[in-house]
Amino acid sequence: MSDAVFRETAAEPRTQSVPLAHLSLELGHLYMEDFEAGPGRLRRHFEEVRPWAEAARAAAVARAGGRRARISTCFLVDDYFTRFATPAEVVPMLLAEAERAGLTVDYLARESGCAVTGKTPVAEAVAGRIVESPVPGSHGGRPPTARTGWLANGERAPVARAPQAMKRAAPWQPPRETAARRHSVFLDTELWNDDADGHRTWSCPFLAAVWQLARLGLLRDAGEAVLVPQQHTGTGFPDDWDDLPSLVRLNPRADPFSAYRTCSIVPNRFLPVEHAVRVVLDQIEVDPGALAQVAERSGKERTAVPDSVADRVSYVFYAGP
Amino acid sequence: MAPRQSTPPAVLACGEIRTCLLPARQALDIRSAAQLLGLRADERVLLSERPGLYARSPDTLTGVDCPLPSANGARIRAVGTVTAHAALTEGRVLQTSAHCRLPAAGPDQRRPWGEYLVRPGVVEPLGRLPRDAVAEGVLGGGRHGDLDVGLVADGLLTRLLRHPLLDQRPPFRSRPTRLRWVALPAEPGEGPSLERFTLAEDELRTVRLRIPEDTDGAGLAALCDDLALHDWLLTTVVRMLDGIRLGASGAEDTGAVVRALRPAVDHLLHLWMPGARVTRELAPLWDPLEERPGFTRQWQALVQRIRDQLTLHAIPAPHREVEPAP
Known part of the structure; x- marks a missing residue:
């Protein structure tokens, strides 16, 4: 009723827009074991990444059809599952090794920012947007096999009960992937677990799904953008991860952080995690306002963006450590 | 698979609304209403104070993959999402409302789930939709296992009624009502019309509407919520x-x-x-x-x-x- 004379802002939805590049190119993740393995590990990583990064850029340029392709690069450091070293130690080394391989890291993100940024419970909000893929036969009621904290790409196998006297045990029945083509590749991923004190730890695939949504410009909190890059000022980096913004822009001339599509270059040990990420992304109803903004802007730019959010994400898996 | 038209035009919309007295001694003020209806951490409850206190929850989606009810017994499978929201009027009357729109035809096979999620509130038939038979089937109530948007409204109501803000001591006795509606396209050039409003047995009301093709889905649901609210009051x-x-x-x-x-x-x-x-x-x-x-x-x-x-x-x-x- 926007044509009305009388308006109430609290009664109308609104969605902040974010700048968008064509491609968000992720140059890697850093976990404690990578850091502990020393700078040589990072050096080999970036050496492996470089040709694939160039290929991903070339593909984005080709898709842009002659216009300048806006491409930003990013790197994710795990400060969520394990806290190691300090930004003052890690970040300069990371940047030096990237530069040595001829790569520029435009944005640096902390994994804990995908769980909570400032006071925004990002992961919890995304978990609230899960709409489970219905197994055939779902007609509006809650599915009996739903399991809190887990998400599958199909129908779980029925729980085997101990046979009662005089009754034969039910034969085993397989789980079934809903989108199976003839045979199932069933995947059931843990989204979180709670410890005895009720403290929730989000799983790596779930946080990685949040990370993808951030890179696709599809995260909002009450209509406001979440994980907005902060320009890095000053020369050094802090001694505590908490003092580093969740998302830092290291290159002042970088193209926007969020993009129509993402590409991540990771060693192939990430394959199961990224399969789970896809299963999660396929079952998240992202903010419709944010989705509409991407559709409108890409339409104006005549840039094709896949309908399905999961299809906006791509990977290069290289044989690495 | 070829890319699809982003929002296929709907030729049928249907929904069901539950309306009941809030089971609480005191009517909820606007802040408590926002708490009750905050179904999602990242979306605001829409609050309005003119011409009366009114709070509306964010939309939630429920996935469905089942046959559509139909008057002629055709079992057309359909896949998609049903939208649901809850609303509280003057902190006193609680409604849950579930609805979906159906296009004239859909792909022959189920698509990846993510493609349905970018069309919230759309349920697509596999193949062609026997529109009039489904409209009659919805109003008449389907067989067990057919799409039942009323179950979605029920599920949301059950969830809200368990909220700790509610002391389960309503100020008087009353019965909830159900209003089930379908909307079919109006003749070209015609405005919207209400074809039938039926008081059926068992607190059930059915409404049959005709609407122009470009009618906003949320506006349509709001109209039906309004009809249900006033019918419940009467x-x-x-x-x-x-x-x-x-x-x-x-x-x-x-x-x-x-x-x-x-x-x-x-x-x-x-x-x-x-x-x-x-x-x-x-x-x-x-x-x-x-x-x-x-x-x-x-x-x-x-x-x-x-x-x-x-x-x-x-x-x-x-x-x-x-x-x-x-």
Whole structure:
């Protein structure tokens, strides 16, 4: 009723827009074991990444059809599952090794920012947007096999009960992937677990799904953008991860952080995690306002963006450590 | 798979609404209403104070993959999402509303789930939609296992009624109602129209609408919520007056009449505002109901009766008994 004379802002939805590049190119993740393995590990990583990064850029340029392709690069450091070293130690080394391989890291993100940024419970909000893929036969009621904290790409196998006297045990029945083509590749991923004190730890695939949504410009909190890059000022980096913004822009001339599509270059040990990420992304109803903004802007730019959010994400898996 | 047109035009919309008294001694203020209806951490509850307190939850989606109900027995499988929201009027009347739109045809096979999620509230048939048979099937109620948007409204209501803000002590007894609706396309060039409003058995109402093709889905749901709210108010007040023995004498009966009618004054009489939250395009759909039977006419008669009874019982008994019936 926007044509009305009388308006109430609290009664109308609104969605902040974010700048968008064509491609968000992720140059890697850093976990404690990578850091502990020393700078040589990072050096080999970036050496492996470089040709694939160039290929991903070339593909984005080709898709842009002659216009300048806006491409930003990013790197994710795990400060969520394990806290190691300090930004003052890690970040300069990371940047030096990237530069040595001829790569520029435009944005640096902390994994804990995908769980909570400032006071925004990002992961919890995304978990609230899960709409489970219905197994055939779902007609509006809650599915009996739903399991809190887990998400599958199909129908779980029925729980085997101990046979009662005089009754034969039910034969085993397989789980079934809903989108199976003839045979199932069933995947059931843990989204979180709670410890005895009720403290929730989000799983790596779930946080990685949040990370993808951030890179696709599809995260909002009450209509406001979440994980907005902060320009890095000053020369050094802090001694505590908490003092580093969740998302830092290291290159002042970088193209926007969020993009129509993402590409991540990771060693192939990430394959199961990224399969789970896809299963999660396929079952998240992202903010419709944010989705509409991407559709409108890409339409104006005549840039094709896949309908399905999961299809906006791509990977290069290289044989690495 | 080839990319698809982003939003296929709907040729049928349907929904179901549950309306009930909030089971709490006190009506909720606007902040508590926002707490009750905060179904999602990242989305605001829409709050409105004119012309009355009204709070509306964010939309939630439920995935479905099942046959559509149909009057001719055709079992057309459909896949997609049903949208649901809850609303609280004056902190007192709680509604949950579930609805979906259906295009004329869909892909022959189920698509990856993510493709359905970018079209919230759309349920796509596999193949062609037998529109009229499905519209009749929805209003008549399907077989077990057919798409049932009422279950989605029920599920949301059950979830909300467990909220710790509710003390489960409603100020008076009332029964929830169900309103089931379908909307079919209007003839080209025609405006929206209300074809039928039926009071069925078992607190069920059915509504059949015709709407122009470009009608906003949320606006349509808001109209149906509004019809359901006012139908519930009428039903509830009629029942309240039904249950008391009017014209009885004696102090005990006076107390009983006042006790029975007071909740209407305290909680319901100020809620009557048909069309207050209906878009300009759909507002004319109230007209036929106002003309015959005349929802507002009946409401005003009920309000007048309640006021007269309370006035009468405010008169001390000896005077009241001067002119009894012959």
